[in-house]
Amino acid sequence: MGTGPARRRPHRTSRPSSQRHRHPRLPAHRRRHLGAGAHHPGVVRRRVEGGRRPPPPPPRPQGAHPRRGSHGAGPRHRVRPRQPGPPRAPRRHPGRTRRLDPRRPPRRRPRRATGRPARHLGRDRRPPRRPVASPPVDRPADLTDPLVRRRAELVKWARDPVDVLPAWVAEHDFRPPEAVFAAVHRVADEGAFGYTRRAAALGPAYASWARRRHAWEVDPELVTWHVDVLQGVVAAVTALSEPGEGLVITPPIYFPFLDIAPTTGRRQLEWRLRRDDTGWHLDPDDLDAVLSREPDARVLLLSHPHNPTGRVLDPAALARIVEICARHDVHIVSDEIHGDLVRPDVEFRPLLTVPGAAERTVVVTSAAKTFSLSGLRCAVSVFADPDLRSRVLHAHPPLLLGHPGRVGIEATIAAWEHGADWTDGLVELIGRRFDRLAERLAAEAPAVRWHRPEATFLAWLDVSACGLGPRPGATLLERARVAVSEGVDFGEGGEGHIRVNVGTAEAVFEEICDRLLPHLGVAAGGGA
Numbered sequence: 082m083g084t085g086p087a088r089r090r091p092h093r094t095s096r097p098s099s100q101r102h103r104h105p106r107l108p109a110h111r112r113r114h115l116g117a118g119a120h121h122p123g124v125v126r127r128r129v130e131g132g133r134r135p136p137p138p139p140p141r142p143q144g145a146h147p148r149r150g151s152h153g154a155g156p157r158h159r160v161r162p163r164q165p166g167p168p169r170a171p172r173r174h175p176g177r178t179r180r181l182d183p184r185r186p187p188r189r190r191p192r193r194a195t196g197r198p199a200r201h202l203g204r205d206r207r208p209p210r211r212p213v214a215s216p217p218v219d220r221p222a223d224l225t226d227p228l229v230r231r232r233a234e235l236v237k238w239a240r241d242p243v244d245v246l247p248a249w250v251a252e253h254d255f256r257p258p259e260a261v262f263a264a265v266h267r268v269a270d271e272g273a274f275g276y277t278r279r280a281a282a283l284g285p286a287y288a289s290w291a292r293r294r295h296a297w298e299v300d301p302e303l304v305t306w307h308v309d310v311l312q313g314v315v316a317a318v319t320a321l322s323e324p325g326e327g328l329v330i331t332p333p334i335y336f337p338f339l340d341i342a343p344t345t346g347r348r349q350l351e352w353r354l355r356r357d358d359t360g361w362h363l364d365p366d367d368l369d370a371v372l373s374r375e376p377d378a379r380v381l382l383l384s385h386p387h388n389p390t391g392r393v394l395d396p397a398a399l400a401r402i403v404e405i406c407a408r409h410d411v412h413i414v415s416d417e418i419h420g421d422l423v424r425p426d427v428e429f430r431p432l433l434t435v436p437g438a439a440e441r442t443v444v445v446t447s448a449a450k451t452f453s454l455s456g457l458r459c460a461v462s463v464f465a466d467p468d469l470r471s472r473v474l475h476a477h478p479p480l481l482l483g484h485p486g487r488v489g490i491e492a493t494i495a496a497w498e499h500g501a502d503w504t505d506g507l508v509e510l511i512g513r514r515f516d517r518l519a520e521r522l523a524a525e526a527p528a529v530r531w532h533r534p535e536a537t538f539l540a541w542l543d544v545s546a547c548g549l550g551p552r553p554g555a556t557l558l559e560r561a562r563v564a565v566s567e568g569v570d571f572g573e574g575g576e577g578h579i580r581v582n583v584g585t586a587e588a589v590f591e592e593i594c595d596r597l598l599p600h601l602g603v604a605a606g607g608g609a
């Protein structure tokens with residue numbers, strides 16, 4: 082166990098990069114449809130309540146979009162205004178993308194369960210699994226339908242009044258891979274909603290994903306499952322420490338971590354990030370100092386990559402952290418939920434690939450952030466040491482932690498089995514959002530200080546020079562009608578900051594910038 086081979090993301094090298102964005106095996110109508118939303122910002126923007134009509138786009142020089150074919154724009158793709166007539170029946174699948182191209186063949190409906198016993202069922206034969214189809218290239222469609230999201234009461238979209246645009250909770254708005262939809266539809270078609278043993282397949286599915294994405298060899302037998310990442314984190318922290326002992330966190334930090342020590346009777350200790358001209362850092366010497374000062378510290382809880390700063394610990398820092406924790410007899414709980422969303426030029430190493438980490442480390446993760454599946458409630462804890470696994474597993478009453486449901490399990494497995502190309506597409510798309518944010522901040526709000534994140538779809542902005550008061554997020558909600566996350570909620574170091582989620586459709590993102598940036602100038606007479 083432990084260190085994986087040096088080669089990262091081997092699947093990426095399997096196709097020459099010149100071919101990576103072509104869709105040679107897709108029929109022409111599918112190729113035209115991919116990314117349709119991205120090419121029609123006006124269509125998306127008109128659906129955003131409270132959004133202003135966009136000005137007409139400036140004429141583009143010829144050849145400015147080498148990948149947009151002659152079918153990429155034009156009246157055929159526009160949504161026609163509704164004609165008056167008899168009322169329509171409600172759409173069966175309101176969350177699905179509307180067919181924009183009338184010549185595109187209709188999707189085949191999956192066959193329905195007939196209710197008759199299957200003829201092939203013998204005494205010891207199982208029904209064959211319907212294969213989960215995944216298109217050869219599956220990219221996140223740049224489609225956000227606020228109406229559907231509000232109707233579904235997704236907290237990101239439904240918490241605030243309809244004229245507010247959401248850029249707060251860490252959830253992106255992109256349509257998950259088709260394989261996820263196929264898996265969820267299959268569960269519904271089968272109607273097999275009873276207790277299930279399918280969670281056992283999460284181990285092999287995650288092991289395969291970890292090998293392909295992170296060159297990390299995971300033993301599927303040492304993967305356990307639970308309902309969400311925070312549950313796994315709290316289960317590990319409480320298993321590996323006693324009440325009164327110390328839990329080290331790294332503020333400014335994903336704010337639910339600030340509740341763990343107070344609500345479980347542990348003592349909260351802080352290893353704070355430092356900021357210099359190159360960005361936010363965790364200095365391992367500071368950890369050594371905290372642990373030397375606090376001999377009852379038992380667990381270090383990491384967000385790796387770090388939410389909210391988007392910082393990724395480099396291999397040298399990881400090795401030092403493991404060495405320091407071993408010296409002070411401290412366990413590490415590493416929340417790696419953002420680990421797939423790392424910039425291609427940055428090296429991300431799961432903590433369990435660091436030599437010496439196995440006996441003291443639990444990695445907790447899920448498909449929820451990468452594929453936007455948070456509501457499906459399914460997560461895993463990964464161990465490399467059977468004794469540690471058993472210690473965490475047996476520390477709690479067996480019935481306390483619950484079990485993920487079958488829909489979440491199947492969706493997660495499908496995402497890990499078929500979502501690699503899609504994830505590459507998402508990382509590229511997030512990169513484009515950050516390019517654009519950098520461009521717009523430099524041009525329109527140079528008073529904002531920030532460091533481009535190495536991971537996540539979250540921008541951590543220092544707006545302390547903008548005169549927005551002690552809670553800049555609240556001020557911006559009022560003045561700009563954009564909901565961002567408030568920096569002070571992330572603990573020490575969050576003062577004067579906001580966290581902005583860029584994981585949304587291009588038109589929504591531009592509208593968020595249009596609304597926020599006029600309020601992010603230098604305040605007359607100084608800072609906050």
Ligand SMILES: Cc1ncc(COP(=O)(O)O)c(C=O)c1O
Pocket residue numbers: 251308309310311312335384388416418419447449455460
């Ligand atoms: C670092 C981190 N951990 C955990 C979570 C929550 O995950 P879950 O809903 O699976 O508990 C989030 C969500 O934003 C997160 O950013």
